[in-house]
Amino acid sequence: MAGKRTFTMIKPDAVENGHIGAILEKITASGFNIVALKLTQLSKRDAEEFYAVHNERPFFGELVEFMTRGPIVAAILEKENAVSDFRTLIGATNPSEAAEGTIRNLYATSIGENAVHGSDSDENAAIEGAFHFSGREIF
Ligand code: RTP
Ligand code: MG
Numbered sequence: 001m002a003g004k005r006t007f008t009m010i011k012p013d014a015v016e017n018g019h020i021g022a023i024l025e026k027i028t029a030s031g032f033n034i035v036a037l038k039l040t041q042l043s044k045r046d047a048e049e050f051y052a053v054h055n056e057r058p059f060f061g062e063l064v065e066f067m068t069r070g071p072i073v074a075a076i077l078e079k080e081n082a083v084s085d086f087r088t089l090i091g092a093t094n095p096s097e098a099a100e101g102t103i104r105n106l107y108a109t110s111i112g113e114n115a116v117h118g119s120d121s122d123e124n125a126a127i128e129g130a131f132h133f134s135g136r137e138i139f
Contacts, residue, residue: 003122005035006082007129008090010073012066013113015039020073023103023116027077030089036076036129036138042068050131062112074132083125086118 010023028034042050047067054060079085091102094111098104108114119125129138 002081002084003125004078004080004082005122005129006077006079006086006125007117007119007132008075008077008086009117010075011113011115011117012068012070012072013109014107014115015071015073017107017109019107019115023107024073024075026103026106027075027089030085032077032079032082032086032089034075035078036074036133038074038132038137039071040074040132041071044068046131050128059112066112076129076133076138083119083122087120090116090118 008027010020014020014023024034044064047064048055051060051063051067054063057063077086089103091098091104091108093104093114095104095108095114096111098108103116104114107116119128
């Protein structure tokens with residue numbers, strides 16, 4: 001059965017550009033229920049751990065630099081088929097390939113600075129949610 005929860009971050013570029021409200025509005029209007037939410041900032045160690053799967057990639061240093069340069073919004077979202085439906089809502093990693101009306105199509109600036117994160121599996125959604133939130137912060 002497809003899982004009901006996913007994890008997202010509004011990345012530093014979208015926070016800097018004033019898109020927190022518009023992105024949260026789009027998320028809730030698309031049928032996702034917010035069950036955890038905070039403004040926070042990743043340390044270098046946090047970002048290296050969160051994106052450890054990419055640590056051999058040529059863009060890893062840039063990614064860590066970007067993700068730590070300012071505040072992010074972290075959230076856990078609930079909906080049937082949450083992981084897959086949320087990846088559809090955010091669009092392709094590269095905003096120039098992201099479908100019309102997707103969050104990255106609307107708010108991302110480049111393949112690196114692409115406005116939002118979405119978990120890629122139920123297992124990672126659970127790990128990433130627990131990375132950012134304690135039990136009492138999840139509703
Ligand atoms: P995310 O994990 O943030 O939801 O993004 P994604 O699944 O669509 O893409 P992924 O392959 O997991 O890459 C993670 C993040 O690394 C940055 N990136 N930069 N410069 C580049 O070529 C490049 N490629 C990826 C992006 O911020 C991407 O979202
Ligand atoms: Mg990913």
